[in-house]
């Protein structure tokens with residue numbers, strides 16, 4: 295079995311990356327952020343080989359590309375899971391037990407914030423206040439928010455994400471806009 299390095303461009307995305315970079319060949323550093331965004335859109339993150347290719351395309355150094363990719367939180371230099379779990383660590387959520395919620399996820403997923411589970415299904419992250427403090431503690435999984443969260447709900451919520459797409463989830467989830475307006479009405 296061939297084990298692919300996380301630093302390589304996955305074969306299935308290689309042609310799309312080639313096409314993208316050929317459009318930017320010979321352009322200046324001003325193109326760096328759009329190229330990083332589009333490359334990440336294709337691959338899902340920015341492997342080292344992609345950053346080397348981008349540096350060559352823009353005739354700049356890998357350290358310059360790496361510096362920008364690691365400066366902005368929108369960019370990810372490690373593979374991310376199919377589902378992104380964000381646990382709010384804002385003040386209201388913190389006061390109402392966000393730490394216990396985060397610890398619960400860490401234990402359940404056997405991972406730590408910023409990391410992805412071995413099976414690639416979940417990435418755990420912490421975020422600042424998402425503006426739904428009345429429903430604290432709040433988490434977001436992909437585009438769906440779950441308010442009044444507690445560690446003992448993790449099991450049931452994550453089970454529903456293991457085998458279904460986010461779009462097919464039922465009434466345990468809300469779009470982030472719903473949660474914010476619900477919070478504002480309380």
Ligand code: FES
Nearest residue numbers: 382384387423426
């Ligand atoms: S502090 Fe968590 S939603 Fe505001």
